[in-house]
Amino acid sequence: MTDSELLLAIYDGMSEMKQDVTDLKQDMREVKQDVAELKQDVTVLKQDVTVLKQDVTELKQEVAVLKQDVTELKQDVTVLKQDVAEMKLSLENETNHNIQLLAENHCNLVDKLNQAIPVSDKVLLNEVQISGLKMRVDSLEKEVAEMKDRIA
Numbered sequence: 001m002t003d004s005e006l007l008l009a010i011y012d013g014m015s016e017m018k019q020d021v022t023d024l025k026q027d028m029r030e031v032k033q034d035v036a037e038l039k040q041d042v043t044v045l046k047q048d049v050t051v052l053k054q055d056v057t058e059l060k061q062e063v064a065v066l067k068q069d070v071t072e073l074k075q076d077v078t079v080l081k082q083d084v085a086e087m088k089l090s091l092e093n094e095t096n097h098n099i100q101l102l103a104e105n106h107c108n109l110v111d112k113l114n115q116a117i118p119v120s121d122k123v124l125l126n127e128v129q130i131s132g133l134k135m136r137v138d139s140l141e142k143e144v145a146e147m148k149d150r151i152a
Contacts, residue, residue, distance in 0.1 A: 096136055103132045
């Protein structure tokens with residue numbers, strides 16, 4: 001091989017190398033661009049995670065408040081149930097007692113009326129008394145059923 005051929009071969013090799021270096025530079029530019037895009041994406045993801053953490057913290061606080069509210073509501077319901085039970089018992093006792101007093105007074109009035117106007121029987125009076133007794137028996141049966149339910 002002559003010197004010119006040798007130089008030509010070296011020049012051809014160098015041209016190929018130069019092309020390879022140019023291709024590598026282009027590939028590196030693309031890699032740098034991809035890395036820059038990835039960095040931006042990671043930054044956005046970090047911001048999203050920060051927002052999510054804040055949202056979770058807020059949710060935890062709200063859940064804590066809700067738990068406290070539910071606890072207070074349960075306590076209020078318990079108090080209300082007790083109050084209603086006491087009211088029912090009080091009303092029942094007072095109402096039944098007052099009905100009994102009315103029935104007794106009614107009996108006295110009927111007796112006085114019977115003395116003034118002779119009446120052959122006291123059917124109406126007995127019906128009123130029986131009605132009052134039926135109501136009392138029904139009430140007592142309900143109370144016994146409630147006590148059985150509580151015990152069971």
